[in-house]
Amino acid sequence: MTRGTGQGTTTEVATSDESWDAVHGNDAIQFGPVKKTPIPEQVPPEPREPGWLERFFEWLGDLLSPIGKLFGASWPVVQWIMIGLAIAMLLYLLYRLLEPVLEFRIKKDAEVEEEWVPEREEALALLDDADRLAQEGRYDEATHLLLKRSVGQISAARPEWVEPSSTARELAALPALPEAARNTFSVIAERVERSLFALRPLVLEDWEAARAAYAEFALQKLTGRHMQEQAA
Structure with a gap:
C-alpha cells in the first residue's frame, strides 16, 4: 500500500511539472519583458533675479x-x-x-x-425766450420757464444734484449750490408756487423780480469771468 502510494505521488508530480513547462513554453500567453521608461532628468530652475x-x-x-x-x-x-x-x-x-x-x-x-453758474449762451437764450413771453403779458409762463430751464441747466451740469422727484423748494435749499444760486431759486420758486397753487396770476413786478434774480446770478458772474478770460 505504501509503495503504491509513492508511485502515484511521483506520477502526479511529474504531470504537474510537464503542465507547468507546457504553459511556460507557450509564447501566446506569455508577457513580454517590461520596458522601463526613462525618467527625464529634473533640471533645477534658474535662480530668480531679486526684485x-x-x-x-x-x-x-x-x-x-x-x-x-x-x-x-x-x-x-x-x-x-x-x-x-x-x-x-x-x-x-x-x-x-x-x-x-x-x-x-x-x-x-x-x-x-x-462757483457753478449756467453757460453764458444758455443763460442769454433763456432770458430772450422768457422776455418774449413777458412782453405779451404772460408773466406766469415767463417765470415758470425761468425755473424749468434753470433746473434743466443744473441737471445737465451736475446730474447727481437733481433727482426726478426734486422740487424747486428742495433745490433752493441744496447745500451743494452756491449761495447766489439758492437765493435765485428761492425768488423764482416762490412766485411759481404762488401762480400754481394760490391761483394768483403773476404781475409785472413778480416777473421783474424773478428775472432780476436770475440775471444777477447768471449774467454778472458770467460777465466777470468773461472779462477775466479776455484779460488773461
Missing part, C-alpha cells in the same frame, strides 16, 4: 551691518526697527512731493462746485 524691494533690503542690511556689530545679539530686532523707520521716512518724503498736486486738485474741485 527692487529685495535689493533695497539687501542694500539697507549691508549699510546697517556695521551698526549691528555694536548691538550684538539684539541687532535683529534693532535692524527691523531701523528698516521700519527708513520706510516711514520714504513714505513721508513721497507724500511731501505729491502734497502740492493733491491740494491743487482738491482746491480746484471745491472751486468748481462753489
Whole structure:
C-alpha cells in the first residue's frame, strides 16, 4: 500500500511539472519583458533675479551691518526697527512731493462746485425766450420757464444734484449750490408756487423780480469771468 502510494505521488508530480513547462513554453500567453521608461532628468530652475524691494533690503542690511556689530545679539530686532523707520521716512518724503498736486486738485474741485453758474449762451437764450413771453403779458409762463430751464441747466451740469422727484423748494435749499444760486431759486420758486397753487396770476413786478434774480446770478458772474478770460 505504501509503495503504491509513492508511485502515484511521483506520477502526479511529474504531470504537474510537464503542465507547468507546457504553459511556460507557450509564447501566446506569455508577457513580454517590461520596458522601463526613462525618467527625464529634473533640471533645477534658474535662480530668480531679486526684485527692487529685495535689493533695497539687501542694500539697507549691508549699510546697517556695521551698526549691528555694536548691538550684538539684539541687532535683529534693532535692524527691523531701523528698516521700519527708513520706510516711514520714504513714505513721508513721497507724500511731501505729491502734497502740492493733491491740494491743487482738491482746491480746484471745491472751486468748481462753489462757483457753478449756467453757460453764458444758455443763460442769454433763456432770458430772450422768457422776455418774449413777458412782453405779451404772460408773466406766469415767463417765470415758470425761468425755473424749468434753470433746473434743466443744473441737471445737465451736475446730474447727481437733481433727482426726478426734486422740487424747486428742495433745490433752493441744496447745500451743494452756491449761495447766489439758492437765493435765485428761492425768488423764482416762490412766485411759481404762488401762480400754481394760490391761483394768483403773476404781475409785472413778480416777473421783474424773478428775472432780476436770475440775471444777477447768471449774467454778472458770467460777465466777470468773461472779462477775466479776455484779460488773461
